[in-house]
Amino acid sequence: MRLLIIEDEPGIAGFLKDGLEEEYFAVDIAYDGKTGLDMALINEYDLLIIDWMIPALSGIEVCRQVRKAGNPVPILFLTAKDTLEDVVFGLDAGANDYIKKPFEFEELLARIRVQLRNKNQNDDSLSAGILTINPVTHQVFCGSNEITLTPKEFALLEYLIRNKDRVCTRSRIIEHVWDIHFDSDTSVIDVYITFLRRKLEAAGAGNIIQTIRGVGYIVREPGVS
Amino acid sequence: MRLLIIEDEPGIAGFLKDGLEEEYFAVDIAYDGKTGLDMALINEYDLLIIDWMIPALSGIEVCRQVRKAGNPVPILFLTAKDTLEDVVFGLDAGANDYIKKPFEFEELLARIRVQLRNKNQNDDSLSAGILTINPVTHQVFCGSNEITLTPKEFALLEYLIRNKDRVCTRSRIIEHVWDIHFDSDTSVIDVYITFLRRKLEAAGAGNIIQTIRGVGYIVREPGVS
DNA sequence: GGGGAGCTTAAAAATTGCTTAAAATAATGA
DNA sequence: TCATTATTTTAAGCAATTTTTAAGCTCCCC
Numbered sequence A, B: 001m002r003l004l005i006i007e008d009e010p011g012i013a014g015f016l017k018d019g020l021e022e023e024y025f026a027v028d029i030a031y032d033g034k035t036g037l038d039m040a041l042i043n044e045y046d047l048l049i050i051d052w053m054i055p056a057l058s059g060i061e062v063c064r065q066v067r068k069a070g071n072p073v074p075i076l077f078l079t080a081k082d083t084l085e086d087v088v089f090g091l092d093a094g095a096n097d098y099i100k101k102p103f104e105f106e107e108l109l110a111r112i113r114v115q116l117r118n119k120n121q122n123d124d125s126l127s128a129g130i131l132t133i134n135p136v137t138h139q140v141f142c143g144s145n146e147i148t149l150t151p152k153e154f155a156l157l158e159y160l161i162r163n164k165d166r167v168c169t170r171s172r173i174i175e176h177v178w179d180i181h182f183d184s185d186t187s188v189i190d191v192y193i194t195f196l197r198r199k200l201e202a203a204g205a206g207n208i209i210q211t212i213r214g215v216g217y218i219v220r221e222p223g224v225s
Numbered sequence C: 001g002g003g004g005a006g007c008t009t010a011a012a013a014a015t016t017g018c019t020t021a022a023a024a025t026a027a028t029g030a
Numbered sequence D: 001t002c003a004t005t006a007t008t009t010t011a012a013g014c015a016a017t018t019t020t021t022a023a024g025c026t027c028c029c030c
Helices: A010-022 A033-042 A059-068 A084-092 A105-119 A151-162 A170-176 A188-202 B010-022 B033-042 B059-068 B084-092 B105-120 B151-162 B170-176 B188-202
Strands: A002-006 A026-030 A047-051 A075-080 A097-101 A126-128 A131-134 A139-142 A145-147 A209-212 A216-219 B002-006 B026-030 B047-051 B075-079 B097-100 B126-128 B131-134 B139-142 B145-147 B209-212 B216-219
Touching: A002 A010, A002 A033, A010 A026, A010 A105, A026 A033, A033 A059, A047 A059, A047 A105, A059 A075, A059 A084, A075 A084, A075 A105, A084 A097, A084 A170, A097 A105, A126 A151, A131 A151, A151 A170, A151 A188, A151 A216, A170 A188, A170 A216, A188 A209, B002 B010, B002 B033, B010 B026, B010 B105, B026 B033, B033 B059, B047 B059, B047 B105, B059 B075, B059 B084, B075 B084, B075 B105, B084 B097, B097 B105, B126 B151, B131 B151, B151 B170, B151 B188, B151 B216, B170 B188, B170 B216, B188 B209
Parallel strands: A002 A026, A002 A047, A047 A075, A075 A097, B002 B026, B002 B047, B047 B075, B075 B097
Antiparallel strands: A126 A131, A131 A139, A139 A145, A209 A216, B126 B131, B131 B139, B139 B145, B209 B216
């Protein structure tokens, strides 16, 4: 597994590189955004770790360019704490997850593993914990008992589970599930999250949809941080 | 049940299509290998009938490509030469059975039924709860009393029961039972569901066809979740 | 305690499915 | 061949469900 770290502070970059190489990752480092973008586009990485505050080209811009080039590589970004707005922008720009500085190395490792695991799942039916959904037959099972969902409820759950362990921003949800591409102050998402939670709870799936305040929602695979 | 015939001789192709449609199959024809392969990969058939000697792409090659794409659809091939070598090659390429030209139509029909039966590992007659249908004689029984159905009614019920405990979407039903492959705002399905429900209810089968709103219908085996 | 984001509920609006009747098409028999 | 019958399709009104809107409430974080 090959990673690229785009980070201007040599101390942090070196610390990450050493720690990740101990975990048998192949690690490259770029010390500014422009170099990082070039490397990301030329080489084939399994994951990018991008600091938000870097010289030459901001992290958010690197992220956008990578996506614009059609590259689906998972992106994790590092942000200084207390900047919710940054998080929203970052996820909207196409990042998959974020982690606030300062962070535990263990947490970073766990999030990296989640992104890499998601990469090689191409089974026909999708699952999260006890929950299984089949996009072909439009069926949802909690263990062995079936849950009846309306089409929109199903589409929302499918999107969340396809992106499980990744943060789904409100704007991405409204784009992918409702196909609305302009800003709007609708609260359909809230309503449908309520619908889903009620049905899933009643079926014994617990509350697997977590709210990330100011950003969106995430469905996590139990047993992984 | 939807079949694809890949056969270049219009006489044979037409003869097969007519005969099979009388048996309530939805039949498509391709007159060369390349077209046939495209159709087989794009659409969802329940069985393919492929002549070995066809232009543009040989039958054996079509067969290989279909399997290479991971499609497990049953394949029956027609061969003129009864050289053992051809047969071996054909079966190695992923075909399920073969029949030598000239053949009796009845024999072809029997072999088709074998392949379709294998699909669900049932014996010759299909059932759901108290209901039994026989695709060979086109009879339907609710317990011991027979229900008279029109051809389309029978085809619809057969499709639903062959796929019992699975959701049959409207688009799949319209493709497999009516052989319509483009978007249309017809409401034939609704009408026929009403017809079927009325006859089944009158015969004492209850309402075994459940609606999945926004998606389609499902026939469930009672007592199994 | 105040502001904002999300949650919940109820009701309006939109969509989808059901039913019926009648028209179009196909099959049957004199 | 033509008339009769059966089957299939279309269309429209009605019923039920789904989706959206809107408003008040709750909870979290300052």
